[in-house]
Amino acid sequence: MVKIIGIVGSPRSKGNTSFLMQKALESAESVGVQTEIIYLGRSDIRPCKACNVCKETGECAIKDDMKSILEKVNSAQGIIIGSPVYFGNVTAQTKIFMDRSRPLRGDFQMQDKVGAAISVGASRNGGQETTCAAIHDFLLIHDALVVGDGAPGAHYGATGVGGGKKDCQEDLTGIATAESLGKRVATLALKLANK
Ligand SMILES: Cc1cc2nc3c(=O)[nH]c(=O)nc-3n(C[C@H](O)[C@H](O)[C@H](O)COP(=O)(O)O)c2cc1C
DSSP states (O other), rough: EEEEEEOOOOEEETSHHHHHHHHHHHHTTTTTTTEEEEEEEGGOOOOOOOOOHHHHSOOSOOOTTHHEEEHHHHHHHHEEEEEETTBOOOHHHHHHHHHHGGGGGTTTTTTTTEEEEEEEEEESSSSSHHHHHHHHHHOOOOOOEEOOOOTTTTOOEEEOSSSSSGGGGGGGHHHHHHHHHHHHHHHHHHHHHTO
């Protein structure tokens, strides 16, 4: 079965990014894919130390939760990465995930996976688009296929506005973009898998 993995890059595993990710994945499931969420905030993941062991062996020298996270990413056909906006960019947790994904790039194991971004900021123009762009750059460097929230919106990705933990539950526009994005990722992944 086609699988879409959601990576929640917030330290708050019950906050806005998690909420919008759930909306995106529910919508993805409605078109017939399996989904799973990974909460980086609950995971033991440490920063890349540039030892370059992964370049020689394809394996990271740091022994923590990244190994099982990368196995899950590898087994999926689509990946949605959600991050709160922190100073106009992704969170440290999301960046650790990005840097530590290097073992997958040696032989481009993320090539042709369908990838998309969700971001949430407290302000309306708080950096949601720059945060989505950082996620898109990461996906492009892995040779993944980047999509947004699809027609008729067809914008950058899913973006939420909210500061308090539950604010995005009232953000109808943010919810709509998350649902469209989830469906877009799932539909394209199914198409590529000829299902
Ligand atoms: C260190 C830090 C930096 C932040 N920087 C921004 C920012 O640049 N722009 C913005 O709109 N919100 C910013 N915020 C607010 C968060 O993006 C906002 O609270 C968001 O809802 C958090 O998502 P979460 O509920 O999934 O954790 C920042 C919050 C923190 C803790």
